[in-house]
Amino acid sequence: MTSTEHLEAEPGAAPAGRPRSALRQLMAASVGNAAEWYDWYAYSFLAVYFADQVFPKGADNSLVPLLSTFAVFAVGFFMRPIGGLLMGAVADRQGRRAALTVTILLMGGGSLLVALTPTYASTGLLAPVVLVVARLIQGLSVGGEFAASTTFLVESAGPGRRGLFSSFQYVSTTIGQLIASGVSALLASQLTDTQMGDGGWRVPFLFGAVISLVGFWIRRGAHETRSEALRSGPRPALFEALRSHPRESLLIGGITAGGTIAYYTWTTYLPTYAHVNAGFDKEDALLVGTISLVFFALLQPLGGMLSDRIGRKPLLIGFALGFAVFAVPLLHAVTDSFVSLLLVQCAGMVLLTGYTSVAAAVNAEIFPARVRAAGIGFPYSLTVALFGGTAPYIGTWFKQVGHADLFPWYVAGLCLVSCCVYIALPETARRTLEK
Template identity: 75%
Template sequence: MVAIMTGMRTDSPTTRQPVRQLLAASVGNAVEWYDWYAYTFLATYIADQVFPESADDSLVPLLSTFAVFAVGFFMRPVGGLLMGAVADRRGRRAALTVTILLMGGSSLLVGLTPTYAAAGVLAPVVLVVARLLQGLSVGGEFAASTTFLVESAGPGRRGLFSSFQYVSTTAGQLVASGIATVLVDTLSEDRMNGWGWRVPFVLGAVLSLVGFWIRQGAQETRSAEQRRAPRPGLFEALRRHPRESLLIGGITAGGTLAYYTWTSYLPTYAELNTGLDKSDALLAGTLSLAFFGLLQPLGGMLSDRFGRRPLLLFFGVGFALLTVPLLHSLRDSFAVLLLVQCAGMILLTGFTSISAAVNAEIFPPRVRAAGIGFPYSLTVALFGGTAPYVGTLFKDLGHSGLFPWYVAVVCLLSSLVYLRLPETAHKELER
């Protein structure tokens, strides 16, 4: 009766359709990250229209700083906690539905944001609200989709299913980059400033509806026993599982710092420190991202066979030993940058391809989504989100050579956590 009233399918894990489950998580996740990265790629156009330098209102530069640099990452831990709680209380599918609708709504809001010339200070306020919703959605998406992916996997396939977290993230990033590039190359500067920058966000809202439709056909992964159990409190995971929460932070710190350094900041780092042409740096970044996406399922399958810990140590020790020589080897050369990026992507796959599985295997099902969502998103905000700023700060202080050491040390510290991590690849997932 409960299942009929909620519209929830109650099929056992063995009867689920794995392709449909993968598609439901992956398509939605790709749309989420498409919207997130579209803002990043088009931030300069948005700033010109919403935060003009000629604005007289003193709130405008403050809101500009807040919106561009802080809001999204600030809200991600909140989203991880709140949407994780929805996933643990109402079901994984319910949380996935909420996150994609939030992202679609916030994307449309960005696309319809008035210019400062038309609405004054209301324009940056609207954009800040949209970024708040985007951050909330992205933080919640990881908590819900991580849990959903791993719980959807059959025996011996959790690593493989886990890898699609970053396959879809990378796909969303590449599509956003491609659409932004096509618009910039085909439209005049006046058209880009007038309406061109809005197109990807309106498209993102439409894609969110497609993802919503696909997710409506997904099957709930919580067991019948979990659905009958009393609903967990908002902070129950932190209160009852403090060690596991800290463990998520230790596992994630090195991985998220390396990820944002290699996938987002490295082209800028090469420009700042070697004088490499911006277009060459961006092309190298795009090619290495495509290579990175293709590697993820291989990493997941290897972890299912040989265990999670060997891959995590491959990543952590590899970055601890090779970050400094790799970054110091950069020259004013497209080929060198591409090789450095691809080498890092191979190492990074040891973390990204299985992080969803590792996280899900740490917490019991009752608080799994919220238990993952908050500490993971908080660690990403502290280490991953700050990577470009720390690197730029070292450059401004005249010590750019210290940034590779910073990355190496954090990865070494995470490696110490991996050494003591129990092997969970071949154990049955608690449901």
């Protein structure tokens, strides 16, 4: 049986005689990924509005609800390794497309549950319990999403284009985040703080449930990238990637540590950091975040194409050294000035592109095709849970204990650790990708 004939027989495959469309593959991954990450990021953007509704205030500390809300944000991250392992196994056993359709449904369900979360005043402890369950569902989904979509994107790329295709992982992630930021900023500009707290914050989550269904519909038409040989061979065991490739698993962790702390600090936590530490207006902080995210999305394909020409390592090393040197002065430069926050955020986005535009390609190029999705998903998601998901909580906690100036050093230190990994990492850009 020829490859084309096999594709004709498989659901979601390209019709016989018609070549696969690279644009269609990018759309299938990107639209669903954007929907996934819209739902995920809407939580962090709107936390300052619903924290008081779900969690009771401490007797003498107004930061208690915000700290509790970011703690739940971190709890969602700790489901991501499980999602990376389970959905990665589905992608390696049943196909990348099957895993992608499951993750988008989970995310939509979690978003709907957040929207329906009752207030603490009306139901007591049930309110935070419902919120935690919703974030656990979303964490499971996001962990599986990165594993499946990373593998799907890079395997869909032609020779010499893996970096470019890789960059769309964060293009679509950023589009989802941008929509979340834009919707949040629009609501904040049209409603008072009281109206936002009373129920305006629920609207973006209801919208997220709807666009997740749209993403599910689009993904059903994606073409499977797992090769015929893998589809017809024995299925990998659940922990086969960890047992057979421990060095590669550790490499994923080292590659990700600095990137994830820098990414979540600059793209998610910085508006809250500016509000808590410099008294920056919440509405203006969301607007700055929206503008800088547009800039960030435009940078990603440029970084991906550059890595296809000069390799992945120069970009990774440039990112890590840049943050190791400039994270502290940049974060200390944040004031209550609109221009200062915008410049700080955009400067960080330029440095961050050295990691985000190539991360998917580097991760996929490390593991063999048989266990690629699960091999990436578990160590990547575990590292993100430990360092990315806790960033907002740690930053807010440093402020609470009176040492807000330590958080920038924490970011710089992790980036320096990853820089050492990047220096020792073999260049993978010119390798033939096994499928």
